[in-house]
Amino acid sequence: MNLDLIADMMLLIAKMSWCMPSAFSMSGAGIGQAQFARAGIERPGIPAAGRRPTRHAANYGSDPDGNLGSFYTLQLIASNCPLLETLVLEYPKLDDWQSSSQGWMLAVDALERGCRSLREVDLEVCPDSVQCEELTVELVTRFPLLTALRLYGTDTDDDSLRVILTKHPNLEFLQLTAEDLITDASLVMIGSKLKRLKTLEVGCCIELTEAGLKSLRLERKDLKVVVEE
Secondary structure, rough: OOOOHHHHOOOOOHHHHHHHHOOOOOOOOOOHHHHHHHOOOOHHHHHHHOOOOOOOEEEEEEOOOOOOHHHHHHHHHHHHHOOEEEEEEOOOOOHHHHHHHHHHHHHHHHHHOOOOOOOEEEEEEEOOHHHHHHHHHHHHHHOEEEEEEEEEEOOOOOOHHHHHHHOOOOOOEEEEEEOOOOOHHHHHHHHHOOOOOOEEEEEEOOOOHHHHHHHHHHHHHOOEEEOOO
């Protein structure tokens, strides 16, 4: 049997034994995230847009060297966490996309069927821009109840973000960090499409300009725009 699958299954069983039912945590990126999930506390940087802290969270990822983080784990989460509200996906292993893309798409399909309560997605740092952009759009657009979205280093561009915003007009919180392909055109879309958006946080998005941010603030006085250096 695939060693990644064995490791994922062992971690899943171990985590479920002490996280359920209040929360579910799966992460290779550090015990701090697991503690947030176990305690039912919001992870810093992605507030629940005015709601109480979620009590069902999955922190799922790997370290920068690619340990853990296979799509097998995502499929197991989909099968075992029907009440999941928050998904944090870090450093997904996309290095062999040609052979694994079908598995990732099946995992996304499984999440769509099994985790219909998902309200928050945090997707961070993919090693390959083309692969990550495809996964980002496929994953984020599947969940109609989504109200909070955080994208960090996913190489999402204006066109991909337009698809996401069209699918999620009810977003209340949006954070874009290190998204170098996002331009002022996306700020215009955000201002016009996301009428319920309460908070926009941007940081290290090199194509965004002061003029674009100022225009958005003038157009949407109800929107809190936070720029992180």
